[in-house]
Amino acid sequence: QQPVQSPQAVILREGEDAVINCSSSKALYSVHWYRQKHGEAPVFLMILLKGGEQKGHEKISASFNEKKQQSSLYLTASQLSYSGTYFCGTETRDAGGTSYGKLTFGQGTILTVHP
Amino acid sequence: DSGVTQTPKHLITATGQRVTLRCSPRSGDLSVYWYQQSLDQGLQFLIQYYNGEERAKGNILERFSAQQFPDLHSELNLSSLELGDSALYFCASSVGVLSNQPQHFGDGTRLSIL
Numbered sequence: 001q002q003p004v005q006s007p008q009a010v011i012l013r014e015g016e017d018a019v020i021n022c023s024s025s026k027a028l029y030s031v032h033w034y035r036q037k038h039g040e041a042p043v044f045l046m047i048l049l050k051g052g053e054q055k056g057h058e059k060i061s062a063s064f065n066e067k068k069q070q071s072s073l074y075l076t077a078s079q080l081s082y083s084g085t086y087f088c089g090t091e092t093r094d095a096g097g098t099s100y101g102k103l104t105f106g107q108g109t110i111l112t113v114h115p
Numbered sequence: 116d117s118g119v120t121q122t123p124k125h126l127i128t129a130t131g132q133r134v135t136l137r138c139s140p141r142s143g144d145l146s147v148y149w150y151q152q153s154l155d156q157g158l159q160f161l162i163q164y165y166n167g168e169e170r171a172k173g174n175i176l177e178r179f180s181a182q183q184f185p186d187l188h189s190e191l192n193l194s195s196l197e198l199g200d201s202a203l204y205f206c207a208s209s210v211g212v213l214s215n216q217p218q219h220f221g222d223g224t225r226l227s228i229l
Contacts, residue, residue, distance in 0.1 A: 030214040041220035102171040105158040
């Protein structure tokens with residue numbers, strides 16, 4: 001089942017902060033965050049793993065609440081280049097506990113940063 | 116540049132036709148993923164291959180098929196095309212199948228069905 005992202009859209013001025021949330025109805029093993037600019041490919045930002053390991057971007061941080069099956073992406077001191085659509089991709093495991101790296105993506109959050 | 120190459124960039128064809136989309140993964144990546152992106156559906160996972168073998172399947176239609184060849188490039192075949200198949204098709208690759216490995220996306224193939 002597709003994770004739910006909120007908000008659907010956010011408008012900022014340069015230097016402002018934003019939080020994008022991603023919620024799943026299933027237990028999560030990992031959450032991946034991507035940013036996509038219009039007409040371009042999604043670009044990897046961050047991976048959060050069950051157990052706390054985090055891999056990703058220098059200027060963007062994220063949290064992963066396993067109990068609540070949620071992840072949040074924190075964009076601080078936003079820049080014009082942060083504009084785009086942010087997607088979370090969630091990874092769950094099958095009944096046998098096997099994961100194949102398959103991601104189910106949310107509908108996206110459109111972030112617009114103005115000067 | 117992600118290192119993932121997709122061809123062609125654009126395809127325009129008619130209903131009922133068949134097309135093949137091609138993807139070359141980043142050097143060293145063994146996993147290839149195919150996604151469909153349309154305005155109303157977001158990024159939909161279609162299928163994943165790892166080192167030539169199918170590893171995971173999403174909501175891929177029976178009219179669609181894929182394979183990964185010994186040189187690790189992959190092809191997605193779409194047949195009996197319908198208007199609703201118009202979308203952006205992305206290929207992504209990763210080193211393996213582990214959760215802590217990012218997927219790197221190609222620039223996509225934009226398919227338009229007339």
